[in-house]
Amino acid sequence: MAYRPTEKTRAARARRRAALLDEAGALVATGGFAAATVKAIAERSQLSVGTVYSYFDSNADLLAAVFRAGADRELAATRAAVESAEGPAAQLRALVETFALRAIRGRQMAWSLLFEPVDPRIEAERLTYRAAYHRLTTEILRDGIASGVFPDQHLGVTAAALIGAISESLTGRLSAGHAVTDDADDHRIVESILRFCFHGIDYTGDAPPIRPSASAGTVRRIEGKDS
Known part of the structure; x- marks a missing residue:
């Protein structure tokens, strides 16, 4: 008689798979995708390599899932910031500011999501991620x-030019x-990116207000647009 998974066993398998993705994500966040080998994930999870492979078709499949989880998290945060801003100028500020500051504060993960040389399977996920930002x-x-x-x-x-400029x-x-020196450097970088983006679209209005969630000292003006 063939084995048929029950709801309980399916839930347990889903939890174990999620836990493996968490462990892989932690490795990527500290050492990039190159550090997230199946062997390293198995050791962190106290499982055999074979057991890890029983949840994923391949290492590329596992890392593509890790990429999707990280990219979805960043996109959701950026989209939420945009949706909470009032008016297109404030929304553009929110997009640039959120994208840039979150990337800087999670440098290794951002580097891996944006720039690290990766397997073609993960590169395909990267293009999907970039397309979502382009649509937004x-x-x-x-x-x-x-x-x-x-x-x-x-x-x-x-x-496309704006997304390319930001990244x-x-x-x-x-x-x-x-x-890395101090937060002031981060704020100057974000200010410069914002100034470039608004100048790039030939925006001539008043600078949109700083979002309440923005850190103190972050981008107080767009040079040439207000005092």
């Missing part, structure tokens, strides 16, 4: 253009060789 940025720009807050421009090109401008700050 496009929505903000579309609303801004429709309401007259932003000048008319090519939505696809501008959204690429963080490369040095996120790299392993960068010496």
Whole structure:
């Protein structure tokens, strides 16, 4: 008679799989995807390598799931910040500020999500992740253009340019060789990224207010737009 999993055994398996993903995520957050080998995950979980493989088809399958979990978490935080902001200018600020500050505060994970050389399976997930940010940025720009807050421009090109500018401008700050000094450096970096993004879309209005959740000292103005 063939074995048929019960609801209880399915729930237990789901919990074990989630626990393995947590352990893999912890390894990525400290050493990148290169550190999250099946052997290392098995040792952290006090399981055999074979047992870990019983929950995932391959190491690439496991790490792709870890990537999705991390990327979904960051995207959800950014989307929540955007949705809580009022008006396209404030929403664009929220997107840039949340993306950049969360990346800086979780440097290794952000580096892994954005830049670390990875298996093609994970690279495909990265493209999906980037496309989601492109759609979110496009929505903000579309609303801004429709309401007259932003000048008319090519939505696809501008959204791609903004996402590229935000991520690429963080490369040095996120790299392993960068010496972290203090929060003031982080705030100056975010201020510079914000200034570039607003200038890049030819925004001529008053600078949107700082979100209440933003850290003290973060981006108090957009140079040339207010006093």
